[in-house]
Amino acid sequence: MDLYRPELQATARNLEEVKRLANVGADAIFVGHQQFGNRLPDDFTLTEIEQATEFLHKEGKKVYVMVNAIYHNEHLEELPDYLTELERINVDGIVAGDQSIFQILRDLDSSLQLTWNPATLSTNYQTLNYWSVRGMSRATLSNELALDAVIEIKQNVQFPIEIQIHGMTCIFQSKRKLVRNYYNHIEKDYTSSEMRYIKESKKPETHYPIFEDINGTHIMSNEDIVMIDHLDKILEAEIDGLFINGLLKTIDYNEKMVELYREAIDTYLADPDAYQMKKTGWKQLIYKIQPQDRKIDTGFYFKEQIY
Known part of the structure; x- marks a missing residue:
């Protein structure tokens, strides 16, 4: 049996951030271009995606490309060529939430790995199992789920699932x-x-x-999710992907967050008791560098957030 080790994931706005986040412990970086992806820190050209992929693969890490826009007919003109290029570049996967992606990948006979992220619709294991047999490789769960619901989904699927553990969330689009x-x-x-x-x-x-x-207007949450002192419950459930959303944050901030979560995750996996002793200190460090206008909470994981 393989030893459990979750994938620590983060967003990046440019190649500098890709390298800095990877160097402090991110296992996978999310990039993309607003032509096909929603809520990206900045745009990566195909050349830059290729450069990021080459760097991350040399480091034994992964790159996922966000193609999570809501597609209109005009998207269908250029999206197939874009996906073909991503497959040539050998990215580790794409993230999408528009159902047409399944037919597009089939038409292309594409081998791209698909992380299914339909935002508010990933709320139960039967829905995810349905998409799994139709070509989904991984699933990102809705941010509106309580943690016990996340754990129940994990117990009823046979593929990797991902959740957000830090940063702002989208509440309206x-x-x-x-x-x-x-x-x-x-x-x-x-x-x-x-x-x-x-x-x-x-x-x-x-x-x-x-x-x-270019995909429209996105209203973001008043608070940032911070789950660094609740990682024990997440890691005990063996959740596969843990995502840090760095949108509207500085590279310095995101680098420090990845570093702190990397340390916290590795500490728990090596010694759960040591994690319990240190988790309050990690949260206090986050308080110190958190922007003054950004409160922190635990989102809907414990049903605290209201909007």
């Missing part, structure tokens, strides 16, 4: 560019580099970041 359209309506210049938020009038301390790309 529209295909329309709501902010840009509003600025056009009031005849005011729109600057995409300027960060914008939705605030609640009754709770002035809340602010939901608004992220826009």
Whole structure:
């Protein structure tokens, strides 16, 4: 029986971040281009994806490409060639959530490994088993699940599953560019580099970041998930992939998060008692470097988050 070791995953905005996150312990890096992927820190060209793949494979690590946009007919014109190039580059897999990807891969007779991530729809093991027999290799579970539901799914599937353990989550998506359209309506210049938020009038301390790309508008959570002091429950259940979402964070921040989670995971696997002694210290370190405007919680894993 193989010794259990989860895959620590993280997002990267450029080749520098790919290398820095891999060097501090990330096992797999997620990259992509907004033409085909949603909520990416930045765009990777095919050349850059190839460079990232070559580097990561030399380091014994993996690269996954996000193609998780909601496809319209125009996507179908260029997506097959893009997937063919990703297969040539020998990426370790793609991440998608539009059901058409199954037929597209079949039409291409593609060997690309598919991580199925339909966002809010990955909530039970029967749905995932259904897609497994149709070509899915791995599954990313919905962020709305409680941890006991995650564990139950793990016990009822025969393929790897992944969950998010750190960072912000998306709570709303529209295909329309709501902010840009509003600025056009009031005849005011729109600057995409300027960060914008939705605030609640009754709770002035809340602010939901608004992220826009060519796929539309994405409203992000008011809090960041932080599960570093609950990894024992996750690792005991042998969850396969643990994802750190670095969207809207600096490279320095993401590098430190990967380093801390790598240490925490390795400590638990070597000595669970040592993990129990150190986990509070790791969380305190996160508090120290957490941006002042970003609270932390455990998402829906223990049913704390409300929106």
